[in-house]
Amino acid sequence: MTGADYSRYARELEEKIRSRKAQVGVVGLGYVGLPLAVEFAKAGFSVTGIETDPQKAARVNAGESYVLDVPREELARLVEQGRLRATTDYSCLAGLDTVNICVPTPLRKTKDPDMSYIDAACRQIARYLHPGMLVILESTTYPGTTDEFVLPMLERDELRVGREFFLCFSPERVDPGNRQYQTRNIPKVVGGITPVCTELGALFYSQALEKVVPVSSTRVAEMVKLLENTFRMINIGLVNEMALMCDRMGIDVWEVIDAAATKPFGFMPFYPGPGLGGHCIPIDPFYLSWKTKQAGIEARFIELAGYINGQMPLFVVEKIQNALNDRCKPVRGSHIHIVGVAYKRDIDDVRESPALDIMHLLKRRGARLSYSDPYVPRLVVDGEEMSSEDLDEMAARADCVVIVTDHSGVDYRRLVEQAQLVVDTRNATRGIRSEKIVKL
């Protein structure tokens, strides 16, 4: 520690963090919060999760994991050892030294940020804020949230930031389903309101995570996350547009990308698909464009990529329609079986999944639908509840099988053998030669 301008409370907190006696709190035990809580519990801290959903809190306390990346045995062991517990009661904050906020940040229908979850969490934290407390916002949000929105809710005369309490932003970069990079080994960027806040935030994370990257402010830390996700969104938009162009010109876009990716510098492969999904890539860049609009700058790349990516489900539906027409079958009345409805491979999350848009559009055109997904046993499409069906049985029966999500456990060769027609939006049938396959 630099020692520069370190208050008594900063020193006491530093000591508690170093000795792992700090009582750690995590607000919001979802895809981000639960793995984080588990990492700190594994590092020897006593961790309390605060979760508004009583069922989730009860499941954690029963040692039951509902997040794929958190193994059940690990969670159960930590709960049994008394290192991790969950509650719906915010009053426990009075006894906690640190609190990480991991609540949702969706968009409103108008594509404006929905700050209601951060607002609700911060109102509760403000009630129990006490000297020596470290508060870290992890939810993805627009640059300026921590200093313009959160700080005024927390700071008062007797509780000054950098002196009595400490406030940071640290973007969460978790990639659900990624077996190589998980919460522990993804470098953690952290920026504080003051240098002391940054130092304490960095010290805190370094106890449980492998690498910490301190930055000079909360705004830099907020912008880092938006740059990362905007980079992905725009590159996916570019490659989706390439796919549309290649389709018109009769060129295999997948072969193009594979060959381009042999260039050892200056190129990074992105792949086209049925549309963006999940909680991050389709949403986060709009937090940035909303904010920059206020500063008089139109985020044109974001709007354009958003438009192209948003067209992909319709493009897929047209592909299906054309493929069926070529076989003299109209979409209306045809049985179309969707393979994979999660928004990406090997996860159980259907938020913003393009499968939902595709199924909605096909239903409107009069198709009969079924789906199979080993991770998603039930799904509601246009208010109708559906159950995952046996893939072998449906592949043989359906007029067309559409691969929307390329889960790794599926035998695609067998699928092609059984099916009459396969529309593949992910190149899951790479290497399989068949007249039955129609690719994006």
Ligand SMILES: NC(=O)c1ccc[n+]([C@@H]2O[C@H](COP(=O)([O-])OP(=O)(O)OC[C@H]3O[C@@H](n4cnc5c(N)ncnc54)[C@H](O)[C@@H]3O)[C@@H](O)[C@H]2O)c1
């Ligand atoms: N899921 C990802 O892959 C991912 C990756 C990086 C960043 N993020 C960001 O992290 C944040 C959280 O995302 P998530 O995927 O974990 O969401 P999630 O919906 O899985 O989890 C959020 C949890 O917070 C709880 N909650 C809501 N309001 C609360 C409150 N006031 N107090 C306590 N608990 C409350 C919800 O019940 C839910 O369990 C979002 O800002 C998201 O953009 C998500």
